Amino acid sequence: MAAPATASNPLMHPVRDLVGRLHCPSCWHAMRPADVLFIAEDPRLVGDPVAGADEPLRFLPSRFDLTGAAIDPEGARCTRLACPRCRREVPRPMLELPAKILSVVGAPGAGKSHLLASALWSMRRDLDRLGLQVMDAEPRLNARLHAWENRLFGSGGGARRLEKTETSGGAGYASVRIEGRTEVVPAPFVFALRRGQEPSPSSTLVLYDNAGEHFLPGADDALRPVTRHLGRSEAIVFVLDPTQDPGFRAAVGLPPVPQPPVRQDLVLAEMAARVRHHRGRRSDERLEVPLVIAMAKADLWATAARVPMTADPFAIGGDPGAALRASHVACLEVVRRGSPEFAAALAAAFDRVLVVPCSGLGRDLAHEPEAPVAPRWAAVPFVAACEFGEEGRLGGFRP
Ligand SMILES: Nc1nc2c(ncn2[C@@H]2O[C@H](COP(=O)(O)OP(=O)(O)OP(=O)(O)O)[C@@H](O)[C@H]2O)c(=O)[nH]1
Ligand SMILES: [Mg+2]
Ligand SMILES: [Zn+2]
Known part of the structure; x- marks a missing residue:
């Protein structure tokens, strides 16, 4: 069931319809689109406590650029998403x-x-x-x-x-x-x-x-x-x-x-x-x-x-x-x-x-x-x- 994205949801720009809830395709955790983490792109941010030592850091963003991409702690632009529980990547179309x-x-x-x-x-x-x-x-x-x-x-x-x-x-x-x-x-x-x-x-x-x-x-x-x-x-x-x-x-x-x-x-x-x-x-x-x-x-x-x-x-x-x-x-x-x-x-x-x-x-x-x-x-x-x-x-x- 698609629910309209709210203005407070910075994930998508221009605003697209997002599903109300989705399940992680790896661990089945139920989540809302706003719960997903982003995957860091800066090469210095390698090592995640859940995903593994060789995986880029997953983080909950507080900064976004004008296109809705998240900015990681080192300033790189990030668009890849991850499950908040198992931190495996979730393809973006699954949110839409x-x-x-x-x-x-x-x-x-x-x-x-x-x-x-x-x-x-x-x-x-x-x-x-x-x-x-x-x-x-x-x-x-x-x-x-x-x-x-x-x-x-x-x-x-x-x-x-x-x-x-x-x-x-x-x-x-x-x-x-x-x-x-x-x-x-x-x-x-x-x-x-x-x-x-x-x-x-x-x-x-x-x-x-x-x-x-x-x-x-x-x-x-x-x-x-x-x-x-x-x-x-x-x-x-x-x-x-x-x-x-x-x-x-x-x-x-x-x-x-x-x-x-x-x-x-x-x-x-x-x-x-x-x-x-x-x-x-x-x-x-x-x-x-x-x-x-x-x-x-x-x-x-x-x-x-x-x-x-x-x-x-x-x-x-x-x-x-x-x-x-x-x-x-x-x-x-x-x-x-x-x-x-x-x-x-x-x-x-x-x-x-x-x-x-x-x-x-x-x-x-x-x-x-x-x-x-x-x-x-x-x-x-x-x-x-x-x-x-x-x-x-x-x-x-x-x-
Ligand atoms: N003749 C014939 N042999 C096939 C066909 N498809 C697969 N095989 C053979 O069957 C064997 C097993 O095929 P897989 O696709 O690996 O089987 P699987 O079900 O994935 O097996 P697991 O990964 O062990 O669970 C291979 O040796 C293939 O060559 C087919 O359409 N015709
Ligand atoms: Mg097989
Ligand atoms: Zn998961």
């Missing part, structure tokens, strides 16, 4: 636009990172085809994603694979000192989201790429609240890797593999338990948060499973529901045959489910590591998740 949070969940190795990189690459470029577009809210904060996009789609040579997502450390997480104890918070990707014919973005889109290990039972706790976004997300994209499941492999004629399978039905059940916990729901309550099952690595199984992926679901002028329903029904049939326990876990917990076949890479890079990638329907699960809300193109859609 309501946030839409998407949780991306899935077992280790399910294909989350490759799918996310391919999907966002397409959502930056294919406005006309998808009817929706993302732009970096603060490019510096999405640098990790840019590196992935370059790796997969850039013209440089080399293997087109992304590393496994780290479970802690690295650029995907930050350690902060809050009230004398260390807390690990996730680093979000934040975008401005523009729909169809809108002249400018109408919301921000906040996404997280967790390591699959974080979704295994017992892996999230108060000092490492890296999956707490499940309590606030407007929709969830669960990346299901059918090629990790022996029953599914048999159902689509893939040869068995020696590795012990990850029980993806248990990952789903654990996720449902965390969603309930963070939203204060009873353990027998079914969840109304829309769930998109991104059935990954379709290059390996969709043809054998006779799942249709030809019609472009979000092609302008078409009915996205028709193409999505056809592939949903075909996928669900394979899930029921190959992994009845997953189908049961799904039916037990969620009211609104859409299953979407997709492939972030479009090919098996284990055999041709430097071949160009050819994603198929990579953005479809994410666009569907964005459109599942009341006001979206799939608002009334029941698959």
Whole structure:
């Protein structure tokens, strides 16, 4: 809900509408725009008691220049903002636009990172085809994603694979000192989201790429609240890797593999338990948060499973529901045959489910590591998740 900025709020000049309240995308602290800190720009002001010894000082400004930028204690002009609790940077568009949070969940190795990189690459470029577009809210904060996009789609040579997502450390997480104890918070990707014919973005889109290990039972706790976004997300994209499941492999004629399978039905059940916990729901309550099952690595199984992926679901002028329903029904049939326990876990917990076949890479890079990638329907699960809300193109859609 946007509230007008008051004359006493020097954050924005010329005066723009600010949201009344927002949540920090790292630690979930609720704040008003006037509560945010600024990040010092003067090179002498390095070291912050919460953000860390290598981070610039965060401060509550008392001096501003004529454009509304804050002046730090050494006189430098500052425009970057930070959460007053964890002191991680908050992209400025989050103060001006309501946030839409998407949780991306899935077992280790399910294909989350490759799918996310391919999907966002397409959502930056294919406005006309998808009817929706993302732009970096603060490019510096999405640098990790840019590196992935370059790796997969850039013209440089080399293997087109992304590393496994780290479970802690690295650029995907930050350690902060809050009230004398260390807390690990996730680093979000934040975008401005523009729909169809809108002249400018109408919301921000906040996404997280967790390591699959974080979704295994017992892996999230108060000092490492890296999956707490499940309590606030407007929709969830669960990346299901059918090629990790022996029953599914048999159902689509893939040869068995020696590795012990990850029980993806248990990952789903654990996720449902965390969603309930963070939203204060009873353990027998079914969840109304829309769930998109991104059935990954379709290059390996969709043809054998006779799942249709030809019609472009979000092609302008078409009915996205028709193409999505056809592939949903075909996928669900394979899930029921190959992994009845997953189908049961799904039916037990969620009211609104859409299953979407997709492939972030479009090919098996284990055999041709430097071949160009050819994603198929990579953005479809994410666009569907964005459109599942009341006001979206799939608002009334029941698959
Ligand atoms: N054939 C095929 N393989 C894929 C595809 N997407 C990912 N893979 C492979 O699957 C493996 C795991 O992919 P990731 O994207 O790293 O999986 P993840 O879910 O992010 O895994 P964690 O970071 O461990 O949680 C990699 O070896 C990829 O090459 C795809 O669309 N098709
Ligand atoms: Mg990953
Ligand atoms: Zn915070």
